Each structure stands twice: as C-alpha cells, then as structure tokens.
Amino acid sequence: MREKKAMTQIDRRTEKLTTALRRAGVRITRQRAALLSVLAEAEDHPEAIELQRRAEAVVPGISLSTVYRTLTELEHQGVILRHQFEGTPARFEHSEARHHDHMIDVETGEVIEFANDRIEALQAEIAEAMGYEIVHHRLELYVRRKRAPGDPD
Ligand SMILES: [Zn+2]
Known part of the structure; x- marks a missing residue:
C-alpha cells in the first residue's frame, strides 16, 4: 500500500515535469521521458552527470548536453531547482518538496x-x-x- 502511494506521487511529479517541458516547446523523446522519471524519483540532489547515468540505465542514448539543455528548460519553467553548492557541480531537485x-x-x-x-x-x-x-x-x-x-x- 505504501509502495503504491509512493508510485503515484512519482507519477504525478513525472507528469508535471513532462507538461512543463512540452510547454517549453521541447519534444518528449523516450530518452527525455526517462530523464524526467529519473528526476521525479530522485531524493538526493544528483548532479547532471549522475542524472545522465541513471537515465541511460533506463533508456540508452541521452547525451550530457541534452541532459543540460533539458535541465535548463525545466529550471526556467520553475519545476526543478538548481543548487550551486560550493565545491561541487550544480545539483538538481524537483521543486515541489516543501521549503527546506x-x-x-x-x-x-x-x-x-x-x-x-x-x-x-x-x-x-x-x-x-x-x-x-x-x-x-x-x-x-x-x-x-x-x-x-x-x-x-
Ligand atoms: Zn533539497
């Protein structure tokens, strides 16, 4: 039951990210869809390269530059947050979590x-x-x- 509820929340996040990307005029390829679901699942503020690695494990063939461009669009749409912590590459999280x-x-x-x-x-x-x-x-x-x-x- 608990697992089912968690799935629903991730699905809802994935849908929100997908809608935002469409709104930005970006075509949702299978690779981008994989990236979006990976983002929706992440609870650990991954870097772009880590997101690419996870997306590749689902659907191969997403380049790092596509990951960067997609993340930039999502950030502009306000559905993900970019964190530039000192001493590390930018890290990302979906923006729906309550303020922390x-x-x-x-x-x-x-x-x-x-x-x-x-x-x-x-x-x-x-x-x-x-x-x-x-x-x-x-x-x-x-x-x-x-x-x-x-x-x-
Ligand atoms: Zn956070």
Missing part, C-alpha cells in the same frame, strides 16, 4: 535537508526590521561531522 534548506558535508559531499521554523521566523524578522519582506531565500550550511575525543581522523 541544505547542509553540505564538506568531507563527503553529502547534502542533508533540514527545515527549522525558528530560522524561518528569524529571517523574516531581520528583513522586516530593515524594511523588507523576504521574496525567497537560500541557506546553506557547510558542515563536517563532529568527532569525539579519541575518534580516528
């Missing part, structure tokens, strides 16, 4: 999502005090795991 910020582990490159109501409220308060309202924000924390004394380096 990211921590980037500088040692492993792992991206960890978090959301914090106090931070959200504090940011709004700071902007407000300076006569602004927040339109949009990005918060990135660059982190490494704390080690207890005696842990190996």
